[in-house]
Amino acid sequence: MYYFLYFFNILYSVLKINWKTWASPIIIFMILSMMILPFPPFLLDILFTFNITMSIVVLMVSLFIRNTLEFSVFPTILLLSTLLRLSLNIASTRIILLHGHTGSYAAGNVIKAFGYFLVQGNFSVGIIIFLILVIINFIVITKGAGRIAEVSARFILDSMPGKQIAIDSDLNSGLINIQKAKIRRMKISQEANFYGSMDGASKFVRGDAIAGILIMIVNIVGGLFIGIIEHNMTFYKSIKIYTLLTIGDGLVAQIPALIISTAAGVIVTRVSSNQNLSEQIIEQFFYYPQVFILSSLFLVIFGLIPGMPHLMFLLFSFILMLISCYVNYFKYNSPKSMILNYTNLDNLNYSQEMNNTLENQLSPDTVVTLEIGFLLLQLINIDNRNNLFLYITELRKEFSKIIGFFPSNISISFNNHLSMFDYRILVNGITYGTGHVYLNKFLAIQTKYVNKKLGYQIIDIIPQYPFIWIQPHRYYEAIENKYDVLYPQFVIIIHLKNIMFQCANDLLGKREVNQVLELMSIKFPKLTEELVPKIMSINLFQKILYNLLLEHIPICDMYTIMYTLIKYGLIYKNIDELISFVRLSLKKLINQHFFCDVDNVYVIGLDPEFENLLLKNMHSSKNFFDPMNDKFLNSIRRAIKKQKDFCAPLIILVKHIIRTFASSFFRKYNSELIILSDLEISHAKKIVFTSLIEY
Numbered sequence: 001m002y003y004f005l006y007f008f009n010i011l012y013s014v015l016k017i018n019w020k021t022w023a024s025p026i027i028i029f030m031i032l033s034m035m036i037l038p039f040p041p042f043l044l045d046i047l048f049t050f051n052i053t054m055s056i057v058v059l060m061v062s063l064f065i066r067n068t069l070e071f072s073v074f075p076t077i078l079l080l081s082t083l084l085r086l087s088l089n090i091a092s093t094r095i096i097l098l099h100g101h102t103g104s105y106a107a108g109n110v111i112k113a114f115g116y117f118l119v120q121g122n123f124s125v126g127i128i129i130f131l132i133l134v135i136i137n138f139i140v141i142t143k144g145a146g147r148i149a150e151v152s153a154r155f156i157l158d159s160m161p162g163k164q165i166a167i168d169s170d171l172n173s174g175l176i177n178i179q180k181a182k183i184r185r186m187k188i189s190q191e192a193n194f195y196g197s198m199d200g201a202s203k204f205v206r207g208d209a210i211a212g213i214l215i216m217i218v219n220i221v222g223g224l225f226i227g228i229i230e231h232n233m234t235f236y237k238s239i240k241i242y243t244l245l246t247i248g249d250g251l252v253a254q255i256p257a258l259i260i261s262t263a264a265g266v267i268v269t270r271v272s273s274n275q276n277l278s279e280q281i282i283e284q285f286f287y288y289p290q291v292f293i294l295s296s297l298f299l300v301i302f303g304l305i306p307g308m309p310h311l312m313f314l315l316f317s318f319i320l321m322l323i324s325c326y327v328n329y330f331k332y333n334s335p336k337s338m339i340l341n342y343t344n345l346d347n348l349n350y351s352q353e354m355n356n357t358l359e360n361q362l363s364p365d366t367v368v369t370l371e372i373g374f375l376l377l378q379l380i381n382i383d384n385r386n387n388l389f390l391y392i393t394e395l396r397k398e399f400s401k402i403i404g405f406f407p408s409n410i411s412i413s414f415n416n417h418l419s420m421f422d423y424r425i426l427v428n429g430i431t432y433g434t435g436h437v438y439l440n441k442f443l444a445i446q447t448k449y450v451n452k453k454l455g456y457q458i459i460d461i462i463p464q465y466p467f468i469w470i471q472p473h474r475y476y477e478a479i480e481n482k483y484d485v486l487y488p489q490f491v492i493i494i495h496l497k498n499i500m501f502q503c504a505n506d507l508l509g510k511r512e513v514n515q516v517l518e519l520m521s522i523k524f525p526k527l528t529e530e531l532v533p534k535i536m537s538i539n540l541f542q543k544i545l546y547n548l549l550l551e552h553i554p555i556c557d558m559y560t561i562m563y564t565l566i567k568y569g570l571i572y573k574n575i576d577e578l579i580s581f582v583r584l585s586l587k588k589l590i591n592q593h594f595f596c597d598v599d600n601v602y603v604i605g606l607d608p609e610f611e612n613l614l615l616k617n618m619h620s621s622k623n624f625f626d627p628m629n630d631k632f633l634n635s636i637r638r639a640i641k642k643q644k645d646f647c648a649p650l651i652i653l654v655k656h657i658i659r660t661f662a663s664s665f666f667r668k669y670n671s672e673l674i675i676l677s678d679l680e681i682s683h684a685k686k687i688v689f690t691s692l693i694e695y
Contacts, residue, residue: 034087041108048110055256062263075197082204092249101231115248126247133254138209145265146202153195219246292324369426371415404556407507432499441469444483505549513542535569591682602648604639605689618661639691
């Protein structure tokens with residue numbers, strides 16, 4: 001009783017396993033059993049039909065997948081289908097040689113149908129058709145697919161280091177997180193394994209084609225010998241019966257093999273896309289209506305040549321002309337092309353990639369929004385190499401590299417209240433800038449090397465980049481006069497860049513801080529763990545970073561910032577003192593960021609009396625300053641103008657002891673003013689005061 005219960009428990013555990021787990025072992029066991037056990041004709045009919053059905057299903061799947069990794073088990077299926085065909089050949093050979101003398105139904109209805117009906121009972125025609133199928137499969141499809149798989153595997157292996165470096169770069173810049181990086185690495189490995197497996201699996205198909213020829217020869221010779229010697233049949237009768245049965249067996253095996261080989265060719269030759277193969281073919285094949293017009297004209301010429309089948313050529317010429325008219329009408333009158341007609345665009349394509357990009361750009365965590373007028377919609381054309389999305393992606397990467405964190409998505413939306421050529425930039429719903437773009441003109445930016453001015457400089461949009469709009473015919477003239485000539489969308493990009501760098505503190509949220517800490521925990525796990533949350537909370541850490549960005553100090557040297565906070569965080573609790581220590585530790589970065597490689601540093605100074613007044617009242621709770629003091633306001637305006645004349649950043653240099661107080665004081669008047677202390681300037685720099693602010 002005990003053994004019975006034990007056996008029953010094991011059986012119950014086995015039956016509880018998911019059927020998917022059992023499917024592969026059962027199929028392989030059935031395939032192998034066909035090589036050993038004799039199968040009746042009706043069961044062979046079922047298995048041959050199953051083989052044809054599976055090959056058709058595999059072909060359909062290969063047509064509908066969007067990239068090769070969606071059908072990564074195909075090499076294994078290729079191997080199993082080859083094994084299934086060989087097992088069926090063994091089982092059918094056994095039954096043909098044993099019972100072939102009884103008549104055409106000896107091996108089942110499927111083999112009879114392929115041997116008698118498809119070739120009309122003519123074994124000579126059957127042999128020729130069989131050989132043609134083998135040649136097509138073996139020499140053309142299988143050999144080509146195998147070569148493509150071999151080359152693809154080689155190129156993928158060669159490109160793997162570059163792809164891995166690109167993933168690491170995106171991870172370090174914050175473009176992707178750790179989970180996405182793991183998924184991308186896994187996909188690269190799977191892709192390499194897939195093409196490597198396809199290269200090997202194609203050898204099985206070629207071997208199957210050779211085996212089919214050998215099996216046919218063995219069946220005919222063996223059947224002829226058995227029919228004449230064992231069953232006393234005439235030579236003609238014996239060769240007719242056994243040859244037709246063998247041809248039927250060969251055709252019923254080679255047709256699925258040809259279909260599977262075609263599926264292999266489709267998979268290894270297609271390019272990964274967001275569309276399946278049918279959608280790609282239809283969209284690309286019918287994209288240019290003029291192609292069908294020219295083809296129709298060529299067919300008309302062929303049809304008019306004496307001796308040619310005029311009716312057929314002229315009929316297909318007419319069909320191509322109808323297709324051209326239909327495609328042309330559909331292209332310019334479909335809802336997707338309404339913008340195309342109005343804006344006179346040639347390549348505005350609302351593809352799935354475009355939709356995905358829009359969804360990403362319009363995600364809830366967006367802080368910066370770019371609203372554009374109707375005619376600027378063509379700048380987000382996904383097929384254009386000057387697509388605005390591409391430039392914004394590069395801008396975000398540049399921002400991450402210079403400032404030190406990857407900003408949230410920048411949404412692009414259409415605003416029907418704007419003029420057709422206008423745009424507006426918003427940060428947290430507040431308008432920070434507006435502008436106008438001429439799509440039919442070039443943007444000429446004035447440099448210090450300009451020989452001759454081409455026109456009035458527009459400086460109100462982007463003060464750092466005086467530019468003018470020029471007609472296309474003046475392009476080379478602008479180049480000769482040392483202007484930097486750019487596409488019109490660069491007005492938006494430069495303007496957006498200027499605002500993002502000015503408002504970097506507003507772009508730093510909880511998500512960005514967590515992202516920074518996550519990246520630092522990968523590079524310096526002990527440093528990150530020691531700072532947050534042991535020494536300070538994540539909120540305090542975010543506030544320190546926010547204040548640094550508020551005063552236009554980049555936070556790209558995160559190691560130095562965190563190390564300094566660990567060093568002084570336990571001793572000093574005042575946030576202004578901690579920020580002061582961090583700024584001093586970032587002295588080299590500050591000099592590089594604001595002064596690059598120049599030796600002379602042009603700054604704004606403070607009148608000594610005004611500086612003493614700030615020093616005297618920095619700890620006072622009373623307000624000793626008149627915000628409407630004309631002398632003070634005019635002094636600031638003059639100082640800013642002179643600083644711009646020197647093309648220098650708007651930096652005010654003060655004593656270190658009053659820097660924090662002076663910064664909060666001057667930000668009330670102009671948020672673009674940068675307050676640096678004398679201790680934050682490198683001793684190698686020569687300080688030149690362009691003006692002094694008086695009070």
